[in-house]
Amino acid sequence: MSATAVDQQKKAPKDLRNVVDFLRSSKAGMKIRVGVLGGKRIDYFKGKSAIKAVMSPAYAKLKNVPKVTSEAEAQTLLHSIIPFAFFLRVERGQPSGSSSSSSKTLQIIREQQFKPEDYYAWFYEGSQWTTYVGAVAMVVIMLAGVMFPLWPPTFKLGVSYLSMGVLGLLGLFFAIAIVRLIFYIITVIVASPGIWIFPNLFADVGFVDSFIPVWDWDIKKKSGKK
Template structure:
């Protein structure tokens, strides 16, 4: 593009940094005008310019805070290295359909599509290397005898390393089976041999006990029990806060149905007025007394049975 060719050297340094792997920006795959492209979120680019990797970059303009980073990224938009795009629905292949927005600006919450492929020097060198290897393989009969002999030694050395690796794998398995019987829980030689680590770390440590990792505690059951307990407590508190109902005492929990039925309720009690209070001999004062306990109700019920 003409806009990209007119960009300054500092701008290209920043763009190459954002497009490379040092920026740690994980691009997403989308579809723009029927072509697969990559896009990113603005906040990721802002964080990349504030990272220590960018601070060590030579030839790049300094960035002190988030505002300066956003301003620098906004100034790159006119060169069309990346443009603001709106995300659409997902395609069958998994990427989202993108559409260039006419209002071009930089904000951390917006998305931007890459229109710049980055430096192609590595791709060109890799292509030339593959062509050279293929030509060398085809022209192997024309090689000098000393070069063909060197290739033969290299192939024997590579096969020897592969055989040594297989021998170590078989030996460590046999040794582990023996140590299970002799000294439980067993010993692994080169325990990280098949782990996803570097070549040197695959041979560290030399040996280790076969101790399984501690199982993860399942917190689902305990969380469910706590939630059920909290719901029960909330229901009890709500019932206790109802008008006319006090806190439930523990003796009444074990009371018999007859005792509960014999307890007078507030709904069946007559209303207290100044007239009937004096006529009934201080009925209003009796209404203010606390209700009888379950044991007292049981005694009254027993007396009624004796009268019957």
């Protein structure tokens, strides 16, 4: 990132910086692509993806950001961010490698404006506080491991109990998975279409919901006709 871009980004108002931090986070749900600009790999996105993000319920819940109620307002807001060089309009060219699936080459366009169908390259990495916290946590864990022989006996005993508890929970989970599979195979034979114990055990739900209901028939849900 050039010093000029960094200087411009420092001039951005707080509310616009909050918008940029949101767009650069996973909460925005934007489709991020990887291109090649000046021989370096760089993230970029399509304009309509950013418009969709600032019109999403996740954005509406944010504080200290400009309100957006229409696509026109979203486009105006995103256009107002361009002068601060967090992202710039680019032209997408041919693949950078011999394969058609290689990252596309990007070229910055002199005329900067925000349009839904155009592409924009990121010149901002987003908030780095999670990286710093993770680095500090990693150092603390490593130091704690190295100094384990110096820990008081009560701490060592607590860690051993905690380790046994975690291993016990993992063992219980695998035992449940094996038992439910055996039970399902038996019920498929004697009571087709079969019964699953804890049918949501591996579903993308919360911890408690993974054990609700306790059992259910293995009946495929049919999608309604449109």
